[in-house]
Amino acid sequence: MSSIFITGATSGFGAATARRFAKDGWSIVITGRREDRLHALAEELSGQAKVLPLVLDVQDRAAVEAAVAGLPEEFNQLRALVNNAGLALGNTPAQSCDLDDWDTMVDTNIKGMLYCTRLLLPRLIAHGAGAGIVNLGSVAGDYPYPGSHVYGATKAFLKQFSLSLRSDLLGTGVRVTNIEPGLSESEFSVVRFGGDKAKADAVYAGTEPLTPDDIAESIHWALNQPKHVNINRIQLMATCQAFSNFNIHRNS
Template identity: 75%
Template sequence: MSKSIFITGATAGFGAAMARRFAQDGWSLILSGRRAERLDALAEELSGQTDVTTLVLDVQDRAAVEAAINGLPEKFNKLTALVNNAGLALGTTTAQTSSLDDWETMIDTNVKGVVYCTRLLLPRLIAHGAGAGIVNLGSVAGNWPYQGGNVYGATKAFVKQFSLNLRSDLQGTGVRVTNIEPGMAESEFSVVRFAGDKSKADAVYQGVDPMTPEDIANTIHWVLNQPPHMNINRVELMPVNQAFAGFAIHRKG
């Protein structure tokens, strides 16, 4: 049986790297993202290797997600894998000065988007049975606090717990669930976080030798190609030059 994978946020970074990695093995691709021109370019690039279907979609929009999934071709009634990759961080300010609009956007994308896509695609994954899998893109920010991480870290903590609870609910279906928890990886992530300021984004990675989108794509490829009886519960990964933050102490005076 041919394998198929649904990747959200496929227009750049981790998502595009995953699309290229799974295309190498001939997996059929369902690629969703907000930027039609990038989806078209990626589909044109990969269509010589495998079957590619694209969905111009914002995962924050429940009705649009439902309509897009319900409109998938019949050949995708059985889906091998879902990668909930779409997500973002906005701002690095402390909670008392942060934008509520930014907080709401992160919650709508990182939490609601994951929930919508998962719930609506679960019947297809369950129909596939053994070997099917859900991979959620969490973050070390869901495990370790840092100043300015407030709501972003909280959304990734949700993803971690949602992944664990899915594992409990899906017992007996054959569907596997993994939470991938990357640390510093260079992509458009920081450009978005700093509202398009590329100089600030570049400074984040200066002298660090961060992970790449290809590193994350290769990890997810490994997870989804384990034998059907194995579940990789979670993978936390960082570049060698990054480590756990120390305790913050505020001293009087």
């Protein structure tokens, strides 16, 4: 039975992805920091698939090592890894941002992804043809906007790392895809604005953004292509969103 390992599964894209693969009967490892949500999702999906909830902070290398080493046999035949855990914090200009926010974004979006990838790669390579890694990037990795600084830079790293990983994995049969969503409504903005839901809601006011289910379908599609097909990148945006015009500062 195919097994999938999903980080950041307690909400948003991660939870939607778990639900989508449960419909197909995959064995699913769901990870996240919020134990109550993790076990609630596991209970929800238990009638459709085998589910292993792991309380895990991907920033903690030792914890990731222990989690991977302790995977039960029934979840050990890994076919897919979805590196979804990630976040944006704040949107103030770089010159006035909180350095702790920068540390957290780098530790989660980059280092956490690297830990999970490196430690699970041997299992994916052992599976061979048809196995795959999906990294959750962002259009912010291509198109900067005010306040995106480190968040956008972490997603640009993710894009380049995904392409480089493809080179290293040539001949193993393991595929790598970078999914790059644009405007998407989940808990992303609530986290970004420190729990200020009114401020987060204002981001989506008057729009029809992408949903977690939209992203989960893209992940499902990429991982279920024929074994000889690798989807390098999927960049998707809400129809109501387009690329920003260049900003120009003019002297008064």
